[in-house]
Amino acid sequence: MEVKIGVQNAARELVVETDQSADDVEKLVAEAVDAEGVLSLSDTKGRRTIVPAAKIAYVEIGGGVSGQVGFRS
Template structure:
């Protein structure tokens, strides 16, 4: 699943691929929002961990991952 995280005062969003379901990501977000000075953290499919203080969260967008083809399309 593709996840986009918007961080306040940062022009670029964080985009990552995760094996979690939308429900699991939403539960992680709810847990982070419920904690005092909580942090929202996720690990992508490559093992990179992203940690964002919930006070800095702008948005979290959940979507289906894109299937990308390998190779070159078209003819020469």
């Protein structure tokens, strides 16, 4: 599952490839925002991405496309 996180005052978004389901990620985001804490996600390689919930601009949860090559129309 590919998760894109937009961070306030940052030119680039964070992209995390995780094994968690979309519902699990959505629940983690909601809990982090409600508690005014941090969003912590683990990627498929075991690395952790931690973002302060107050700085999250948006979270895009998608299926991720692996192995895509070339132009698409």
